[in-house]
Amino acid sequence: AEKLLGYKAEKVLGKHITFVFPDQKREYIRDKIIVPVKKKGTQELEIRLPARGSEAVYARFSLSLLRDNAGEPLGISGYAIDITERKQTEKMLRESEQQFRALLEHAPFPVLISRLEDGTFLYVNQRALLQQMDEIFPQYQSLGVKGVKFGFVQVGSHRWSVWLHE
Numbered sequence: 001a002e003k004l005l006g007y008k009a010e011k012v013l014g015k016h017i018t019f020v021f022p023d024q025k026r027e028y029i030r031d032k033i034i035v036p037v038k039k040k041g042t043q044e045l046e047i048r049l050p051a052r053g054s055e056a057v058y059a060r061f062s063l064s065l066l067r068d069n070a071g072e073p074l075g076i077s078g079y080a081i082d083i084t085e086r087k088q089t090e091k092m093l094r095e096s097e098q099q100f101r102a103l104l105e106h107a108p109f110p111v112l113i114s115r116l117e118d119g120t121f122l123y124v125n126q127r128a129l130l131q132q133m134d135e136i137f138p139q140y141q142s143l144g145v146k147g148v149k150f151g152f153v154q155v156g157s158h159r160w161s162v163w164l165h166e
Contacts, residue, residue: 003082004049004057004059004080004082005049005057017029017033017034017076032045032047033045033061033063033076034076037063037064037065037076038065038073041064041065042062042063042064042065043061043062043063044060044061044062044063045060045061046058046059046060046061046083046087047059047061055084056084057082057084058082058083058084058086058087059080059081059082059083059084060080060081060083061078061079061080062078062079062080063076063077063078064076064077064078104123104125105125105126107125107127108127109127110124110125110127110128110131111123111124111125111127111128112124112125112128
């Protein structure tokens with residue numbers, strides 16, 4: 001508790017888990033921690049904890065239900081690992097991927113990325129596809145393809161879709 005949240009053990013021992021969370025998180029604690037642990041006997045989750053100093057802390061919790069001799073729930077035991085650095089790295093990676101994707105999409109020249117082993121295209125930017133549409137689309141239509149998405153495929157997003165029947 002002291003390393004993650006800045007509380008001395010004496011201040012936390014004997015307190016309910018909601019002690020370290022603001023009021024608005026109590027429903028989350030009940031729904032994502034207490035209820036699942038009671039139901040399944042264990043629970044693992046990653047959670048953003050209240051700020052320690054000036055920055056947020058992220059922790060991975062591994063929790064188990066403690067039972068008495070009669071099998072009745074007695075409490076919850078577990079541990080938390082500080083994953084703040086990993087979360088910050090993941091955020092930087094996402095931002096870097098977004099910048100790379102934007103760079104490729106707005107490149108003034110065709111960009112194609114393929115697998116070395118079999119030549120399968122993994123990425124084609126819009127400019128490359130537009131320059132070869134007359135050649136590529138009839139081939140796709142003959143295979144029964146109804147549409148083509150430009151760029152990296154994002155499930156549900158049709159931002160760069162071109163429908164062949166239009």
